[in-house]
Amino acid sequence: MILSPTRILFVGNSYTSRNQLPQVLVDMAAAGDRPFRLEVKSIVAGGASLRRHWNAGIARQAIASEEWDYVVLQEQSTLPLKNPQRYQDNVRLFNAEIVPRGARTVLYLTWARKAAPSTQDAITRAVEEIAAETKALVVPVGQAWQAALQHDPRWMLYDDDGSHPSAAGTYLAACEFFVTLFDGPHARLAAPSSLKLDPATATALAAFAMRFGRASA
Numbered sequence: 001m002i003l004s005p006t007r008i009l010f011v012g013n014s015y016t017s018r019n020q021l022p023q024v025l026v027d028m029a030a031a032g033d034r035p036f037r038l039e040v041k042s043i044v045a046g047g048a049s050l051r052r053h054w055n056a057g058i059a060r061q062a063i064a065s066e067e068w069d070y071v072v073l074q075e076q077s078t079l080p081l082k083n084p085q086r087y088q089d090n091v092r093l094f095n096a097e098i099v100p101r102g103a104r105t106v107l108y109l110t111w112a113r114k115a116a117p118s119t120q121d122a123i124t125r126a127v128e129e130i131a132a133e134t135k136a137l138v139v140p141v142g143q144a145w146q147a148a149l150q151h152d153p154r155w156m157l158y159d160d161d162g163s164h165p166s167a168a169g170t171y172l173a174a175c176e177f178f179v180t181l182f183d184g185p186h187a188r189l190a191a192p193s194s195l196k197l198d199p200a201t202a203t204a205l206a207a208f209a210m211r212f213g214r215a216s217a
Contacts, residue, residue, distance in 0.1 A: 004037075007038075007066075009059075009070070011059045012075075013048045051090050054090065067101075068098075081123050091130045107136050109123070112142065115162055138180075139181070144172060155204075171205055175206055
């Protein structure tokens with residue numbers, strides 16, 4: 001029997017496109033203990049907010065014209081901190097389009113800038129508040145990064161700009177997506193060769209993601 005693929009639409013910016021996070025998830029799904037087909041589509045623009053995507057209309061058209069299991073919303077990284085009300089309004093707009101079409105809204109909870117780690121709590125609060133209201137699913141990548149760096153500060157999750165993810169940061173993000181959306185905290189989280197991660201680092205990050213997944217489940 002051929003099973004239908006799980007389909008995910010990503011709406012966001014370079015935090016999603018850097019190191020091809022959606023494709024990393026596709027590769028992880030194919031390489032897991034229980035391989036499955038994952039189809040992804042990304043609507044991304046550098047520095048874009050969800051409101052910019054809403055106004056452009058391309059994401060809304062994709063939501064309305066195709067069938068999705070999940071629609072992932074990734075906001076401009078500092079907006080939940082600087083203007084949580086605006087961020088939450090943006091989620092409400094999209095959620096009202098997503099849910100009636102049978103998909104699940106997923107909020108990509110991103111990380112604080114490297115130079116301002118103390119802002120993570122405010123970012124997390126803004127995301128969790130609107131998730132509780134809309135019944136959206138949260139992928140707690142920012143919290144996982146925060147805990148991972150406390151666990152081992154040697155992990156280089158940030159790119160040189162102190163904002164975007166390194167290959168290791170994208171892999172940890174992908175692990176949190178995989179743990180949250182698919183097999184729970186007991187999956188085998190295979191690191192795709194495209195990330196070119198040191199095997200020991202990949203193994204350590206995967207083990208950490210599974211522990212974090214159990215703790216936050």
